[in-house]
Amino acid sequence: MNDPDVITxxxxxxxxxxxxxxxxxxxxxxxxxxxxxxxxxxxGAAGTVAALALALAALxxxxxxxxxxxxxxxxARLAAWTVASQPGGGVRVTLRWxxxxxxxxxxDKLRADGIPARVAHIGYLRPPLNVPGCQVFGDGSxxxxxxxxxxxxxxFYGPHTGPQSNHAFWVYRxxxxxxxxxxxxxxxxxxFGLYVVKASPQCTGT
Amino acid sequence: MSQEQADFAEFYAGAxxxxxxxxLAAVRDVDKAQDLVAEAFARAWASWRKVSRxxxxxxxxxxxxxxxxxxxxxxxxxxxxxTGHDAPADGLASSLVDTDLAAVxxxxxxxxxxxxxxxxxxxxDTAHTAEVLGVAPGTVTAHLARALAALRTELAACQKEGTPx
Numbered sequence: 001m002n003d004p005d006v007i008t009x010x011x012x013x014x015x016x017x018x019x020x021x022x023x024x025x026x027x028x029x030x031x032x033x034x035x036x037x038x039x040x041x042x043x044g045a046a047g048t049v050a051a052l053a054l055a056l057a058a059l060x061x062x063x064x065x066x067x068x069x070x071x072x073x074x075x076a077r078l079a080a081w082t083v084a085s086q087p088g089g090g091v092r093v094t095l096r097w098x099x100x101x102x103x104x105x106x107x108d109k110l111r112a113d114g115i116p117a118r119v120a121h122i123g124y125l126r127p128p129l130n131v132p133g134c135q136v137f138g139d140g141s142x143x144x145x146x147x148x149x150x151x152x153x154x155x156f157y158g159p160h161t162g163p164q165s166n167h168a169f170w171v172y173r174x175x176x177x178x179x180x181x182x183x184x185x186x187x188x189x190x191x192f193g194l195y196v197v198k199a200s201p202q203c204t205g206t
Numbered sequence: 207m208s209q210e211q212a213d214f215a216e217f218y219a220g221a222x223x224x225x226x227x228x229x230l231a232a233v234r235d236v237d238k239a240q241d242l243v244a245e246a247f248a249r250a251w252a253s254w255r256k257v258s259r260x261x262x263x264x265x266x267x268x269x270x271x272x273x274x275x276x277x278x279x280x281x282x283x284x285x286x287x288x289t290g291h292d293a294p295a296d297g298l299a300s301s302l303v304d305t306d307l308a309a310v311x312x313x314x315x316x317x318x319x320x321x322x323x324x325x326x327x328x329x330x331d332t333a334h335t336a337e338v339l340g341v342a343p344g345t346v347t348a349h350l351a352r353a354l355a356a357l358r359t360e361l362a363a364c365q366k367e368g369t370p371x
Binding site: 001003009017019021023025026029030031033034 | 211214215218219222223225226227230231236240243244245247248249250251252254307308311322325326327354357358361362365
């Protein structure tokens with residue numbers, strides 16, 4: 001067997017490998033990356049996605065005791081994420097890529113903290129915001145039926161205005177109006193989008 | 207669709223499978239390889255004006271994907287593994303790849319595997335392969351020679367074992 005034969009054999013052995021990710025998913029992600037570059041003041045912004053989105057992402061590192069998934073209080077270091085109580089009734093969620101695949105655990109944790117929440121792992125193979133059972137409110141400044149940026153800011157920033165991280169965010173449950181909830185869509189690299197949704201058993205559990 | 211996006215779409219359609227195969231040969235995990243390559247293509251689109259003028263855009267994508275993989279691995283090492291989190295994927299999907307040959311390729315040292323993948327799937331020359339991997343051209347030549355020799359030996363052995371007596 002000579003070198004061309006070896007090369008041909010190796011090449012043929014991978015002939016069944018194909019990239020399944022659709023072009024539009026790549027383009028969407030690329031636009032998100034471009035948007036982040038254009039917003040240097042929002043260094044952690046996950047960016048906007050499609051017309052529905054009011055997706056600015058977030059926020060500053062903060063303190064607080066981390067909680068284990070399913071636990072009440074106490075401190076634990078988690079491979080995937082931590083949820084830490086904040087003064088003023090908020091929680092700070094920190095994501096640690098590549099352990100972000102445990103989105104169900106994070107969702108359960110947020111709901112246990114009284115936050116009507118849906119956490120979704122939006123991979124390349126699923127279009128963003130196409131989360132079954134969830135009605136997402138877009139940016140009210142860009143179209144009817146949306147929510148105001150002020151409300152979004154109250155829910156996801158609370159009193160914070162400082163520098164931001166692209167792997168951590170806050171949720172202030174006291175700022176969430178009755179009937180609404182939050183959707184966190186986590187990208188595979190640990191960045192994310194934060195959205196306001198209509199609360200429902202199918203979407204947010206309540 | 208703008209002309210810029212049309213150009214990128216054409217590039218993606220023509221390059222995506224080869225880039226995935228190259229990265230898969232290096233990282234040995236289909237899901238991870240696909241995520242890395244997808245992210246690399248997204249970054250290529252985000253910087254398309256620059257990448258489209260690159261002498262070897264496919265090599266740019268693969269290098270970006272491999273760099274992302276290294277970052278991931280480094281971060282992963284610092285994580286505290288817990289049950290159910292960070293579980294490694296199942297490696298090469300047997301339905302996708304000829305497993306005998308894949309196994310032979312996977313037994314090669316990492317750098318040899320990368321050189322073979324870049325030369326075979328992307329058809330890169332020695333200079334571009336060296337650039338992607340950040341090594342000297344002579345190192346690429348040496349790795350390729352050793353890799354092909356090892357593959358030749360292993361494949362010959364496999365064929366001998368598979369031959370009915």
